[in-house]
Amino acid sequence: MEMEIKQVIRKWMEGEINNFIKVWFLVIASLTYSYFVSKIVQKGPSRLLTFIPVIFLNILLPLNLHTLHLGVSSGFFLAWLCNFKLLMFAFDKGPLSKNSSNLSLSHFLALSCLPIKAHGHKNNFTKTSQKGLNSLWNYGIKLLLIPFFLKIYDYEEYLHPKIILVIYTIHIYIGLEILLAIIGGLVKSILGIEIEPQFDEPYLSTSLQDFWGKRWNLMVTRVLRPSVYEPVLNISLRFTGRRWAPLPAILATFIVSAIMHELIFFYMGRRWPTWEISCFFLLHGVCLVVEVAIKKYLVGRSGLPRILAAPLTVGFVMATGFWLFFPEFLRSNAMVRATEEYAAMGAFVSDVYTALISHGL
The missing domain is CATH 1.20.120 (Four Helix Bundle (Hemerythrin (Met), subunit A))
Structure with a gap:
């Protein structure tokens, strides 16, 4: 059997x-x-x-x-x-x-x-690309964590659901970082194109603006900024003036991001949207608009110290993620499927290796 x-x-x-x-x-x-x-x-x-x-x-x-x-x-x-x-x-x-x-x-x-970036040559590492690549030790440790997570899922029924969601969050982040690093490394070795850093320690974010604009999934930021944010900003300048023009541009960017995330989740589960994902991004878009407006109003005044701002920001992202983002993720049975795919890929690689050995290659 x-x-x-x-x-x-x-x-x-x-x-x-x-x-x-x-x-x-x-x-x-x-x-x-x-x-x-x-x-x-x-x-x-x-x-x-x-x-x-x-x-x-x-x-x-x-x-x-x-x-x-x-x-x-x-x-x-x-x-x-x-x-x-x-x-x-x-x-x-x-x-x-x-x-x-x-x-x-x-x-x-x-x-x-x-x-990837349009410019760059082999062995021409900038400070940015070094930061994006980190070190082999960094990726090695994160790669070793994946089998650890997969083992934990075997005991999922004995753990609190919130603990499992935290592990899912870390697993997704590490998986994305490793996948993008592998793809970027292959492209750089073959074509000599400089790799863009995709994450910048998002768990150290001190505000939503810092998290979404400078630390989390930066390749999306680099695409949405010139394609959505800047055009809407230019239109808003005619009606709101330079001071408040970024606010509708921010909201429009999150609306587009919400639509695209719904499409990605459809690819994942082949399920029609429940719109919780859209609510997650619209909520963050509205909160970011409020945050930016407050900063403009309090310009020149000191904000929260980093020791308070960082846990509040990350806590808000995780709490809203547990509420609106992860339910759809769980309904797609993503982690179980991921575990099965790891096993299937291992079996496939084993078959290929055996075939190569049997042919003396």
Whole structure:
């Protein structure tokens, strides 16, 4: 019986990897089309029209993948990062527009989908990239924590639900950081493109503005800022003046982020939205607007000391996350599925290794 289950898992994993290869083959083909079309079509609505089929394809392709690690990550890279970069590139904005005439096809493909910078060379590490990479010890310790978390889940029924949610939070953060570090490291070693830091110790945040703008998931910030925040800011300047123009821009950014998170969660669980995720981001958007307004009103006056501000900020993020963010995450049965995928991937890698050994490779 156990052998039959393992065979089913292996066949399922092989099928998923085959689908993954097909999906990304289509991605490369569609982005190659976008690359050459941009050479002959002027920026503006005309170029946007040529990109629309690619944008829709990027939304649909992740639906062919059903695992958390391949499906959700592909959905994030394609439906969010790639599409927003293409939308900006249609009007000659964003990272793809910088020196686009000198951008090679391979760099265009990588830059479109992945959280990397347009400039940088091998072995040319800046302070920022060093900070983003941290050290091998840092990633090694975090990597060792994952099997520890998986073991804890075996005793989930004996632990308080809030403790499990805290472990989920840490697991997600570590998993994201390691996944992005692996992808970034491969891209840097192959193409020599500088890696963008994705997290900057978010648990040290002293305000919501610090957490969302400078520390958490920075690649999303770098995409949303030029594509949503800055355009809305420019419009707001005409009506509210420079002092208060950032407030509607902040709220608009969180609304767009809420919509995109609902899409990512749909990829994860194939469930129609319950809108709790949207409520989470709208709540944080409103709270951040209030926070910024208070700072503007109290300009020049001292705020809370770091020793109080940091735990209050992180506590608020975690409390609202437990209330609105994680229920949908749990309904997707994400952690159980992740554990099964780790086992399936291990079995698949073992089969590949055995096959290579048997052929003398």
